[in-house]
Amino acid sequence: DPFVGRLVYLRVYSGIMKAGSQVWNSTTGKRERIGRLLLMHANRREEVEEADTGSIVTTLGLKNTFTGDTLCDTSQPVRLESIRFPEPVVSISIEPKSRADQDKMTGALQKLTEEDPTFKVTYNEETGQTIISGMGELHLEVIVNRMISEFGVGAKVGKPRVAYKETISAPVQVEGRFVRQSGGHGQYGHVLLELEPMNRGGGFQFINSLKGGVIPRQYIPPVEMGIKEAMETGVLAGYPVVDIKATIYDGSYHDVDSSEIA
Template sequence: ALRRASLANKVVLVLCGSALRNKGIQPLLDAIVDYLPSPLDVPPFEGIDPKTGKVATRPVDEAAPFSALAFKVVSDPFVGRLVYFRVYSGKVKAKAQVLNSTRERKERLGRLLQMHANHREEVDEVYAGGIAAALGLKSTFTGDTLCDPSKPILLEAIRFPEPVISVAIEPKTKADQDRIGNALVKLTEEDPTFETCYDQETGQTIISGMGELHLEVLLERMRREFRVEARTGKPQVAYKETITQPTQAEGRFIKQFGGRGQYGHVVLKLEPGERGSGFAFTNQIRAGSIPKEFIPAVKAGVKEALERGVLANYPIVDIKVTLHDGSFHQVDSSELAFKMAGSIALKEGVRRAKPTLLEPIMKLDAFTPEQFLGDILGDLDARRAHIEGIGVQGDTRVIHALVPLGETFGYATIIRSLSQGRATYSMEFHHYQELSPALLEQIIIGGRAM
């Protein structure tokens, strides 16, 4: 009865135990086997056929075409780069050639390993429903689909939130400088929510993540696993820019260099997108006013211009761009000219469309004894928090709030001092929202100074 109710999603089973003290672990594992669905209990998995764009299904059957999803990448100091994957259909052997349909690249599996806590067991084959780690997959990352090259399928990818906090990082010594690049590459491969970039203007390496604690953990891993000591700057909030009204803009890139010149001319329509929609590009050119071979160059120019906004150099998001019109020259037009024209038009259009800034909002849950509730609520109110509710867990009060990320730096120290060290909190990214006019000018000035 419990199994049937669990399979129907009518009950949630709760077991007590402690991993630290190895209490209740075996009953938990037995309950997973006894009450949770096996691969055979679920319907066939759906994906997209990359050749046709239509929905394709894969049954949980060893005789079906092979399909798997990579869900973790680890840099092991003894065996190298390990890609963990879960087989959804079919089977795969060691040293087999597979297709990474996400990146449209063929790869060859090396050894296949089944991981058992602190030891590994080499296997020759993995079947539907199985989980294994593979060596030799150089171009496969978290969320990629692996499949039979003759029967391609694209499974639903794992979607990761964008980083919301950035800090500048620099090595402490020359020896650290030689190792820091390799450490950052490996950490980026393992963690899709961790990003690095090099700022050409300041000459700094910038690392970005999901919060202060996230970056602190990664820096500690750099020190412990890669023996890299690094200094970091003050955390910076990852603001975004967006537009608030539709507009139309024209971009011309016309140059004459004596001989052949450069000619590109585009007309773009810009519209605000739904919050979280990112960037959408539509081509509405009719009657050949711009040859189709130049359309990708216009889109590339627009995407490049979106990387640095017009208010404070933050990325532009949640915008719909439509290529509406333009013109070309039979001799002088080129991909470079139309790329530049697209970039110019986008910048000009954003300036006209009443741009504003978006700030990341975090979902915060604070756990505190009742006698400290008032002090913590007062502090959250001063941090522009929106209190969504206050719950009760025994003698503990749980505050559910939405707080701007920029107001949370150093909060771990503050909440401990307000509660004599007895309150704790957890925090995760929730959404982006428009910045209040009172803070807009202050952030713009600070962003331009970066």
């Protein structure tokens, strides 16, 4: 709101919320202070001192509370199930028309992502483009129009691009070996993986079936992180890879050259 700042809409599920009270955000694990409480009536607002069960109000002063978070009394912590939002299906590139628009665009995109959990912003390092993603062409058109009218940002947009995903269709066993020697300590990493397709929507699953300590335990989490990073860009068309199970079943290490980075 251009006059009072950031407004957070909330519903009271139990008890009474009072203006100026301290609350606990059980989703983020942070304390918050409730500022003014406002009842919204179309084109006017009414300030109230408290809101009882069932009320839908807005409040000011919350800095670390976003859509889907749970606020509760510090003495009776409770966390409600978060809202599950669908993944974006259409993406477009966007860039500022001038240097003056660059900072304004960054701030506008940050505020818009806070308001709308189905709106995503990413940066493509290979092309140097800012990519915005949403639930359809109309959704992104509204976002761009808001940037222009509300935030005064001059922007150029690219053509819509469908947010495809990649996956595998059959089990496969692969070997990854990384050996580098450049004086002093080198780098050595060696793993054998089995990749299997999962049902649609199955996500990612990592299984450690190593036996006999062929790879030290501290190197297993970095292996999983490496797989997840590789899944961000598929080999077919560069889209994210989804719905696979990765099992590490063998490998080797070097006493001196092996590290988490390798």
